[in-house]
Every structure is written in structure tokens, then in C-alpha cells.
Amino acid sequence: MEILRLRFIAGDQPDLPLDVGMHRIGQLPGGGIGRIDGDPIAMLCVDRRGVWLTVGEGRRGVHVNGRPVQRLAMLRRGDTLHIEGAELRLLGGAPVRRPGVGELATPADAAAGLHIVLRAIGGRHHGRSFTLDRPRLVGSHAEADIHIDDPAFAERHARVELVGGEVLLRDLGSADGSIVNGESVRDALLQPGDQVVFDAYHRFVVEAPLGGGSREQALPEVELPLDEDALPRRRPWPLPWLLLTALLIAGLLSLLLLYGAD
Structure with missing residues (x-):
């Protein structure tokens, strides 16, 4: 943990x-x-x-x-x-992952980016979600995907994009960089659950389907042996009790007919 x-x-x-x-x-x-x-x-x-x-x-x-x-x-x-x-x-307990040179140049997968979003949890965009089917520009420029309305904020602060199955935060020459999980960074590889902060107030969380960003190998399917003790036991059919009850009723009817005839 x-x-x-x-x-x-x-x-x-x-x-x-x-x-x-x-x-x-x-x-x-x-x-x-x-x-x-x-x-x-x-x-x-x-x-x-x-x-x-x-x-x-x-x-x-x-x-x-x-x-x-x-x-x-x-x-x-x-x-x-x-x-x-x-x-x-x-x-976080683990340091923020930094990308290697090769990871910065890996092409994006637009289809996978439809299932990975940046969800705003603070600031002007609170409540909105941005898919990563295409690179998302963060800055004060009017055409920025994630527009930060602050003249002191860089027009082209950073870009968030999907490269080789990873979410990459790429700095574009900003003065102070960004904050990921409480740490100041320039470039970073983001994981689902990571929190990214721009300009101290604009907060986003990376969200993806369960297993979408996992690099763990899939485990093979294993057929487990049946545990006979764990199987539900069949309740015995109450046939003997039914037979005894039927015989008792028949005997009572016979006695009733016999003595009732007198």
C-alpha cells in the first residue's frame, strides 16, 4: 500500500x-x-x-x-x-514518473483517448471533462482547449496528450511548470487518479476505465477444482413422512367408517 x-x-x-x-x-x-x-x-x-x-x-x-x-x-x-x-x-508516496526521450516522440492513439478524460474538480472549468482523443492545449490563448483566463498565465503553458498508451503532460516553456500530486514538474507521465494543478487554482483529475491504464500482465485463466464441501447439499425428499401421514389418515378414516356405521 x-x-x-x-x-x-x-x-x-x-x-x-x-x-x-x-x-x-x-x-x-x-x-x-x-x-x-x-x-x-x-x-x-x-x-x-x-x-x-x-x-x-x-x-x-x-x-x-x-x-x-x-x-x-x-x-x-x-x-x-x-x-x-x-x-x-x-x-503521493511514489515520485511522479518522468517520460524518457523515446516516450515523448511516440505517436498518439486517438481511439483510446476517448475513454481517458481530464475531469476538472476546481477552478473555472469545475465539472467539465476533456477527452484525450486529441492533444489538449492548456494556456491563456483564446484557442486553448483548457483556457486559463489570466493575463499572467502563459498562452501556451502545457499540452496533455496520449502517447503510446500513456497520458503525457508536456511543458511548453512555462515559467513555473505544473503541479502533479503535490510536486512541481515540467513533463510527467500521468496515471488514473493523478491530480494536476495549473496556476494554483485549476485542478484536474485523470480518469480512465478500470484497467485502461494498467501495465500489468493479464493472468491466465485457471480452472479450479470443485470443492465438494462447498457445494450446496440437496435436502432429503420428505417422502417417508408423507407416507406415514397418509397411512395414519387412512387408518383414522377406516375407524370412523367402521364405528360410524353402528
């Missing part, structure tokens, strides 16, 4: 590894925000389903990606948290 990390943007605190279990986040005795044992401002629950943020009873000042959280929120890699003014970022 991937071990995520919580990074404190300000200060000199080391990254906090988030293994499976409950992590209490609150005010440190010397000031600042960190993991504590006492009454927390928020708690992070990590299990195989993901990371869940729970805000302490009566607490305020907890935000995820700029939005206030009243009670509960599910977190993704790359999410930004603000807790009592402190900024933290949830990072």
Missing part, C-alpha cells in the same frame, strides 16, 4: 508519513501545526480506501483546496489543506 506524506509548506518541519491509522493534527506546544496526542483540530484517517479528513467538534478554519470543511472530506494526492492558517499538501 502506498504511504502518503503530508508536507508543511512553511517552516522547516519534515514531511509527515501517513501510514494506516488515525493521525491527530493540531497546535504544537511550541507553536505551529503538527501531529499531536491531545485534542486535535482535525484528524486524518488512512485506510485502503484512501485518506479521510475529519474536523474536530466545534472547530473552524479547516479548508481543502480553498473550500471550507465543516465535518468530513475525502482527500486526493495533491490536495492543499489550510488548518488554522498553516498550509499543508498531501503528497
Whole structure:
């Protein structure tokens, strides 16, 4: 299971590894925000389903990606948290994959790109999805597929495209690059579930059908032997009881006819 990390943007605190279990986040005795044992401002629950943020009873000042959280929120890699003014970022356990020279030149597969989308979860395009059947230009240019309406943002910031079965984020000479799963990058190979952030506010998640982006080899079909103990047992047919009941009724009728005739 991937071990995520919580990074404190300000200060000199080391990254906090988030293994499976409950992590209490609150005010440190010397000031600042960190993991504590006492009454927390928020708690992070990590299990195989993901990371869940729970805000302490009566607490305020907890935000995820700029939005206030009243009670509960599910977190993704790359999410930004603000807790009592402190900024933290949830990072993936594995580093973001960088493409090789050959991967940058591999031709795209337009048909496969219809099933892979960039879904906007924050910013101007929130709720929209962009298929990767063709390269998608990100920038402030009027003809950009993913238009960022900010004069300070590069006209041609980056391009997201499908190459050789992989989703490639290709930088086009931007000043600051992009953020993938909380890490600053230029070029990156994206996987389903990865979060990409442009200009700090425009957030997208890569989504694909189950198994669509997997590079694992398919396992051969194996015929398993039958387990006789696991098969449902047939209930015995209640024929003896029916026969006994029929004989008893016949005997009672015979007695009734015999004594009733007198």
C-alpha cells in the first residue's frame, strides 16, 4: 500500500508519513501545526480506501483546496489543506514518473483517448471533462482547449496528450511548470487518479476505465477444482413422512367408517 506524506509548506518541519491509522493534527506546544496526542483540530484517517479528513467538534478554519470543511472530506494526492492558517499538501508516496526521450516522440492513439478524460474538480472549468482523443492545449490563448483566463498565465503553458498508451503532460516553456500530486514538474507521465494543478487554482483529475491504464500482465485463466464441501447439499425428499401421514389418515378414516356405521 502506498504511504502518503503530508508536507508543511512553511517552516522547516519534515514531511509527515501517513501510514494506516488515525493521525491527530493540531497546535504544537511550541507553536505551529503538527501531529499531536491531545485534542486535535482535525484528524486524518488512512485506510485502503484512501485518506479521510475529519474536523474536530466545534472547530473552524479547516479548508481543502480553498473550500471550507465543516465535518468530513475525502482527500486526493495533491490536495492543499489550510488548518488554522498553516498550509499543508498531501503528497503521493511514489515520485511522479518522468517520460524518457523515446516516450515523448511516440505517436498518439486517438481511439483510446476517448475513454481517458481530464475531469476538472476546481477552478473555472469545475465539472467539465476533456477527452484525450486529441492533444489538449492548456494556456491563456483564446484557442486553448483548457483556457486559463489570466493575463499572467502563459498562452501556451502545457499540452496533455496520449502517447503510446500513456497520458503525457508536456511543458511548453512555462515559467513555473505544473503541479502533479503535490510536486512541481515540467513533463510527467500521468496515471488514473493523478491530480494536476495549473496556476494554483485549476485542478484536474485523470480518469480512465478500470484497467485502461494498467501495465500489468493479464493472468491466465485457471480452472479450479470443485470443492465438494462447498457445494450446496440437496435436502432429503420428505417422502417417508408423507407416507406415514397418509397411512395414519387412512387408518383414522377406516375407524370412523367402521364405528360410524353402528
